[in-house]
Amino acid sequence: METLSIGQYDLIYNAFSFGFATLAAATLFFWLGIGQVKQQYKTAMVVTGLVTFIAAYHYFRIGQSWSEAYVLAEGAYNATDKGFNSAYRYVDWLLTVPLLLVELILVMSLTRSETVSRATRLGLLALIMVALGYPGEVAESGSVRWIFGLLSMVPFLWIVYELYVGLGKAIESQPENARGLVKAARNVTVVSWFFYPIVYFAGAIGIEGATATVIVEVGYTIADLVAKAGFGVLIFLIAMRKSEEPDGQKRQTVPA
Amino acid sequence: METLSIGQYDLIYNAFSFGFATLAAATLFFWLGIGQVKQQYKTAMVVTGLVTFIAAYHYFRIGQSWSEAYVLAEGAYNATDKGFNSAYRYVDWLLTVPLLLVELILVMSLTRSETVSRATRLGLLALIMVALGYPGEVAESGSVRWIFGLLSMVPFLWIVYELYVGLGKAIESQPENARGLVKAARNVTVVSWFFYPIVYFAGAIGIEGATATVIVEVGYTIADLVAKAGFGVLIFLIAMRKSEEPDGQKRQTVPA
Numbered sequence: 001m002e003t004l005s006i007g008q009y010d011l012i013y014n015a016f017s018f019g020f021a022t023l024a025a026a027t028l029f030f031w032l033g034i035g036q037v038k039q040q041y042k043t044a045m046v047v048t049g050l051v052t053f054i055a056a057y058h059y060f061r062i063g064q065s066w067s068e069a070y071v072l073a074e075g076a077y078n079a080t081d082k083g084f085n086s087a088y089r090y091v092d093w094l095l096t097v098p099l100l101l102v103e104l105i106l107v108m109s110l111t112r113s114e115t116v117s118r119a120t121r122l123g124l125l126a127l128i129m130v131a132l133g134y135p136g137e138v139a140e141s142g143s144v145r146w147i148f149g150l151l152s153m154v155p156f157l158w159i160v161y162e163l164y165v166g167l168g169k170a171i172e173s174q175p176e177n178a179r180g181l182v183k184a185a186r187n188v189t190v191v192s193w194f195f196y197p198i199v200y201f202a203g204a205i206g207i208e209g210a211t212a213t214v215i216v217e218v219g220y221t222i223a224d225l226v227a228k229a230g231f232g233v234l235i236f237l238i239a240m241r242k243s244e245e246p247d248g249q250k251r252q253t254v255p256a
Numbered sequence: 257m258e259t260l261s262i263g264q265y266d267l268i269y270n271a272f273s274f275g276f277a278t279l280a281a282a283t284l285f286f287w288l289g290i291g292q293v294k295q296q297y298k299t300a301m302v303v304t305g306l307v308t309f310i311a312a313y314h315y316f317r318i319g320q321s322w323s324e325a326y327v328l329a330e331g332a333y334n335a336t337d338k339g340f341n342s343a344y345r346y347v348d349w350l351l352t353v354p355l356l357l358v359e360l361i362l363v364m365s366l367t368r369s370e371t372v373s374r375a376t377r378l379g380l381l382a383l384i385m386v387a388l389g390y391p392g393e394v395a396e397s398g399s400v401r402w403i404f405g406l407l408s409m410v411p412f413l414w415i416v417y418e419l420y421v422g423l424g425k426a427i428e429s430q431p432e433n434a435r436g437l438v439k440a441a442r443n444v445t446v447v448s449w450f451f452y453p454i455v456y457f458a459g460a461i462g463i464e465g466a467t468a469t470v471i472v473e474v475g476y477t478i479a480d481l482v483a484k485a486g487f488g489v490l491i492f493l494i495a496m497r498k499s500e501e502p503d504g505q506k507r508q509t510v511p512a
Contacts, residue, residue, distance in 0.1 A: 010341070010343065013341075014341070014343045014344075014347055017317065017344065017347060018347045018350070018351075020313075021310050021313050021314065021347065021348070021351060022351060024309075024313065025306050025309055025310050025351070028287075028302075028305075028306065028309060029302060029303075029306055032287065032290065032302045032305075033299070033302065035290075035298070036295065036298055036299070072337055072338060075337075
């Protein structure tokens, strides 16, 4: 039965609360910003807020589950029979990870057919990637964790390929004032997503017990905040920049 | 083990509830006001409301944690093993204190590059300031509290310098009808922030036990309300004043 020190337990608890607060605030920030972007970027902002909303909900639940999973006795926290529900994370990712890629596609405002085909392909790959990770996450044996982890890397690398090669030309043809930000958003996606397999395999290379629990829970939380809230801020900035572009004549200059 | 009188316990409990109510109401006030200010000040209002939203969440949690941290027995409140989670405050400040400075920068509507550079610098300094305070706050020994408290004063004084010297010229070139309010907002930031180290060091100069707990918890609550809700009202007034300006003569440079 796993035992955590009070400091370890509190660190994870506070990381979850921090996660909830950040994601809930980010959601409101994105949705309150909808009115500030042009028509064609509003759906991107809605979806950006949906991702952080879904994640905020799950962090709230994760925090509750955490409180019920351990009981304080004689100066340490001992795992209860109930256990911590790590499935919340995977349920979250099943929904949010495909949507994160949809955000990026939407804010690029490609042609309709290209939007549909790329969003569908990337979304499906993301779904498969998350689904393949789960059996490894809950496995008792390290080798099962390895097998599913490696399987899950296949769609992950395919996504990376799609983002760099498949979307390369579309990114180069973004308006100049937003191109750098679109590239940054793509890079943040890939870099922050690389953090997940690192945390995942930490459980497979022999790091065990309380230390592993701290690394996994705090690590996933940081990765989630960068990949969802941080990434979302980039999407918001892209939408704002692109909304400044003259749209035909839409914006008349007011004489001074 | 710490014991509080019923009066002391209730005073702190009610301060937390007062804090939640004020911050939640302030949040709604700021967001409902977004429609009343011009486009370029809307993000400032969104962020102003985010700060009080995040703080309201934490005051709600702080109140819950307070209830679980003491148990009433024989006419007094005795600390339970669970303890009061003072990390909520620091998690809150990590998010809100940088955002408070961002609010002030945003409502000034500087050039984009100046906004980004000043907001980044001030935000990072604020983050470091809060992070340095935490180890001292939870330390058992008074000397550790002193060391981290003094370390944390370095970024604090740097922020004060930035606000008075770095931002001096930009404040002088604010539209005349808002200049006084911008100065007031800056002064409120500095004065209300000075309250935190005073409360912090109250725990280091030998004030102990129940009295120290009352001073720290009620003191931080008052400081939070002034620095977040009170300061936010000033930001709202600035945004309203500046929205009255005709849009043509955007900003006349006033010679310093």
